[in-house]
Structure formats: C-alpha cells, structure tokens
Amino acid sequence: MTTTPQTFPDDFLFGAATASYQIEGGAREGGRGPSIWDTFCATPGKVVGGDSGDVACDHFHRWEEDIDMMAELGLQAYRFSIAWPRVQPLGTGEFNAEGIAFYRGIIDRLKSKGITPMVTLYHWDLPQALDDQGGWLSRGTVDAFAVYARRMAEEFGADVDMWATLNEPWVAAFVGYGAGAHAPGHADDAEALQVAHHLNLAHARAYRAMKEVRGDLRIGLVNNCHTPRPWDPSSEADRAAADHIDALANTMFHDPFVTGEYPAVLLPNTAHLTDWSFLQDGDLEEMHGQVDWFGVNYYASHVVRHNPNKGQETTKLATLADGHKAGANSPWPGDEEIEFMPPTGKLTEMGWNVDPSAFHAHLIKIHRETGKPIYVTENGSAWNDQIDEDGRVRDTDRVEYFHGHIGAVLKAIGEGADVRGYMAWSLMDNFEWAQGYAKRFGIVHVDYDSLERRWKDSAYWYQEVLRQRAVVPVEQADALAATPP
Numbered sequence: 001m002t003t004t005p006q007t008f009p010d011d012f013l014f015g016a017a018t019a020s021y022q023i024e025g026g027a028r029e030g031g032r033g034p035s036i037w038d039t040f041c042a043t044p045g046k047v048v049g050g051d052s053g054d055v056a057c058d059h060f061h062r063w064e065e066d067i068d069m070m071a072e073l074g075l076q077a078y079r080f081s082i083a084w085p086r087v088q089p090l091g092t093g094e095f096n097a098e099g100i101a102f103y104r105g106i107i108d109r110l111k112s113k114g115i116t117p118m119v120t121l122y123h124w125d126l127p128q129a130l131d132d133q134g135g136w137l138s139r140g141t142v143d144a145f146a147v148y149a150r151r152m153a154e155e156f157g158a159d160v161d162m163w164a165t166l167n168e169p170w171v172a173a174f175v176g177y178g179a180g181a182h183a184p185g186h187a188d189d190a191e192a193l194q195v196a197h198h199l200n201l202a203h204a205r206a207y208r209a210m211k212e213v214r215g216d217l218r219i220g221l222v223n224n225c226h227t228p229r230p231w232d233p234s235s236e237a238d239r240a241a242a243d244h245i246d247a248l249a250n251t252m253f254h255d256p257f258v259t260g261e262y263p264a265v266l267l268p269n270t271a272h273l274t275d276w277s278f279l280q281d282g283d284l285e286e287m288h289g290q291v292d293w294f295g296v297n298y299y300a301s302h303v304v305r306h307n308p309n310k311g312q313e314t315t316k317l318a319t320l321a322d323g324h325k326a327g328a329n330s331p332w333p334g335d336e337e338i339e340f341m342p343p344t345g346k347l348t349e350m351g352w353n354v355d356p357s358a359f360h361a362h363l364i365k366i367h368r369e370t371g372k373p374i375y376v377t378e379n380g381s382a383w384n385d386q387i388d389e390d391g392r393v394r395d396t397d398r399v400e401y402f403h404g405h406i407g408a409v410l411k412a413i414g415e416g417a418d419v420r421g422y423m424a425w426s427l428m429d430n431f432e433w434a435q436g437y438a439k440r441f442g443i444v445h446v447d448y449d450s451l452e453r454r455w456k457d458s459a460y461w462y463q464e465v466l467r468q469r470a471v472v473p474v475e476q477a478d479a480l481a482a483t484p485p
C-alpha cells in the first residue's frame with residue numbers, strides 16, 4: 001500500500017513556464033534575426049486572426065517587472081526559452097552581444113530573487129536563415145544547434161544548472177513538417193520522420209557539447225505526451241494502434257537516449273513512407289545515454305482504435321482536436337487505419353479533455369521506461385476568461401484543472417516516481433501559436449491593448465499552493481483572491 005503524501009518534498013521545484021516567441025515581442029529589436037515563426041505568421045491563413053509574436057506580451061521591455069511578479073507569486077523556478085535568432089541572428093556565425101545581454105539580465109535578476117532559472121534552448125523559433133538552407137531536414141542545422149548550445153553553456157553555465165535542449169520535438173517535427181500547421185508549414189510524412197530523427201541527434205550533439213564546457217550541467221529533453229489508450233483493450237488491432245501512436249509520440253523521443261534504440265514498431269510501421277536512409281550508422285550510438293532528465297508537458301489524454309474505414313473526415317477531426325486547422329494533414333505518419341476517438345467530458349477552450357488520471361499514469365510510465373528524474377515542464381489549460389466588474393478573473397475551471405493535475409503529481413511521487421518539479425503553463429496569457437491570442441493559458445491575464453498584467457484567481461490560488469507546498473482545496477480560491485495577503 002502506498003499513500004499519497006500531504007505535502008511536496010522540500011527540494012521539489014514549483015514554478016511557471018513561458019517561451020520566447022510567445023511572450024517577448026521586440027521581434028525586430030536588439031539585433032534579433034528573423035525566425036521561421038516570423039515568416040509563418042506573415043503568411044496569410046496560417047495563424048488565427050493573422051496574429052504574430054511581433055509584440056506579444058512585450059516581455060522584451062517588461063522583463064524586470066515580470067520577474068518581480070514571479071517573486072511575488074513565490075515561484076521557486078522559472079522555465080523560459082532563449083530565442084536562438086536573438087543571440088545568433090543567422091543561426092551560424094556571429095553571436096549578438098545585445099541578445100546575450102538580454103538573457104544575462106534575466107538570469108541575474110532571477111537569481112537575485114532566489115528563483116532558479118530553467119533554460120530551454122529551442123522552443124520552435126529556428127533562425128530563418130537556417131530554414132533557407134533546409135532547416136531541420138539538414139544535418140547542417142543539427143551541427144549549428146550544437147555550436148549554439150555550446151556557446152550558451154559558455155555564457156551562462158556558471159549561473160544556470162538546469163537546461164533543456166528542445167521543447168517538444170514531436171510538435172516541431174510532426175506538426176511543423178507533417179501536418180503543416182506550425183512553422184515551417186511543410187506537410188510531408190517522410191520529411192516529418194527525418195526531422196524527428198534529426199532533432200534527436202541535435203539533442204545528443206548539444207548535450208555532448210555542453211557537457212564538454214561544464215560536466216555538472218543537468219541537461220534534459222522536454223517531450224509533450226500523448227496517452228493513447230486502446231478503445232477496446234481486448235482488441236489486438238486497437239492495442240497495435242495505441243502502440244503505433246505511443247511509439248511516434250513518446251518512446252521515439254526517449255528510448256534512443258536510454259536504450260540506444262528506436263521502439264521496435266517504429267521503422268516497420270513507417271516503412272511505406274520512408275526508407276529511413278537518414279538514419280545513419282552511429283546515430284543511435286551517439287544518442288545512447290545522452291540525457292540527465294526528461295521534461296513532461298501534459299495537457300490531455302487520448303483513446304485510439306483501429307478503423308480500416310477511416311475517412312478523410314476523421315483524420316481532420318483528430319487534427320482539429322489538436323488545435324490545428326482544418327485542411328491540414330494528420331500529424332501521425334502511418335495512421336491510415338488509426339482513429340483518435342473524439343474527446344469526452346469537460347473540454348477546455350482548445351477542445352482538449354481534462355484527465356488527471358492519465359497524467360498520473362503517464363508519469364508512472366515515463367518513470368518506469370526511462371528511470372530518469374522527471375520535471376513537469378508544462379501543464380495547464382485554456383478557458384474563456386472574463387474580467388468581472390470588480391476586476392477579478394474568476395477562472396475556477398483553471399483552478400480545478402490545476403488542482404486535479406497537481407494532485408496527480410503528488411500521487412505519482414507517493415508511488416515512487418522521481419518527479420522533481422512542476423512548472424505551470426503559463427505564467428501569463430501569450431501567443432498561442434496557430435491559435436494566435438485567441439486562447440489564454442496564463443495564471444496572469446494580459447490585456448493586449450494596454451499590456452497590463454492582472455492576476456487571475458488561479459494565480460492567488462497557485463501562490464498559496466507554493467506557500468503550503470500542498471494541494472490547496474479549490475473552494476479556497478475565492479477567498480484567497482478576494483483578500484490577497
């Protein structure tokens with residue numbers, strides 16, 4: 001019998017997360033070069049409302065007060081990403097001193113407030129100049145990434161221990177190059193698989209380069225997760241469908257670093273799409289063992305089944321459910337006969353379900369399969385937030401979501417999963433990629449006209465969670481926000 005502890009361990013890190021393109025703005029300031037997201041946003045029809053990250057939350061100019069707000073919230077850690085084109089405008093060659101100074105300022109201020117920086121090197125904003133030379137389809141980009149990573153370790157390694165190389169290689173590869181719903185907007189299954197492999201190699205080469213600079217850095221890889229359960233567990237075909245999705249979504253992005261192998265079903269299941277000639281001798285050996293921890297980004301759960309009669313419509317449904325746009329391809333190579341069942345129960349503004357039990361199960365699974373320390377690097381939800389007459393944003397749905405999911409983490413810890421931190425997504429409302437500003441994930445509300453920040457009820461509630469290091473009842477949220485300490 002295991003019991004769920006009442007409080008989180010003393011060394012457990014509570015914080016919040018953001019990403020450069022989603023909050024910074026200042027897209028043409030400080031010597032920043034263009035990224036593939038600048039290009040994608042400028043392409044008509046790609047992003048809802050024609051939105052872009054040109055201004056975003058204007059964090060580029062407001063970072064000092066934003067960090068003061070983090071301190072007030074009681075964050076122990078802050079996960080943010082470095083915009084590669086801000087520190088190295090073309091992705092190769094010259095580094096930009098002004099860009100490096102921007103992140104130096106952030107890191108110093110965080111540390112002066114006692115907040116642990118957790119730095120992600122790549123949250124999807126690839127320098128456009130590298131895309132012009134083939135982007136992630138090219139091994140040139142893999143090597144450029146390692147050079148950039150080495151330089152960041154040289155600049156900041158004395159002050160930052162916790163590093164993530166890539167955010168969600170699955171999304172970068174399969175949504176960016178497979179579904180075409182993210183930059184650079186390619187829709188080709190073979191390309192997506194090649195990019196996924198190159199991203200894994202990029203992680204491994206960056207890991208090695210950074211360790212050469214400082215052996216004590218703790219370098220992880222952040223994966224989004226899908227939790228495919230077979231619709232009918234007694235059906236072998238449904239179980240095979242779930243295994244296929246698990247291989248593409250999860251295990252292909254951790255097995256190589258743990259066992260030095262890709263999951264057994266991956267190559268055979270996609271052999272009709274690509275000959276895998278991009279997988280070269282020595283690649284898997286290079287990846288083997290090259291990770292210190294895994295980041296888990298969790299949002300929603302999934303049920304899949306085998307359906308040989310699956311038509312175009314269901315493909316679109318699965319794609320749409322992922323927040324992508326109609327007309328896009330599926331982000332799942334080899335899913336010709338695999339169907340994602342429509343989500344059930346309470347759905348967020350993204351159309352995603354709310355399922356803390358699948359989160360708990362996924363943490364246990366990652367613990368079992370990798371044996372590595374785990375940080376929850378993102379978890380959160382989008383709701384239709386309204387500012388009430390008294391100025392409050394009563395985001396009770398978000399409080400309930402956090403309550404269930406933070407509880408799931410505590411339960412997993414009680415069962416032996418080595419989970420060492422939790423970063424709420426997101427610190428504040430921000431540019432939600434293909435959804436533009438229409439979807440709000442923040443615990444802090446952002447007015448995109450005045451750029452004013454306003455704590456939602458969930459922010460006051462989360463502040464209390466961090467104070468007590470316990471799962472504060474949802475019922476207390478109202479009082480906490482009504483009479484802030």
Ligand code: GBH
Nearest residue numbers: 019168171224299300301321322351352432
């Ligand atoms: C993260 O991506 C990003 O890292 C972050 O930048 C972003 O703002 C945030 O999430 C919110 O979107 O098929 O309906 O069950 C998350 C990408 C989202 C991909 C959930 C898989 C499954 C939804 N993942 N999605 S569904």
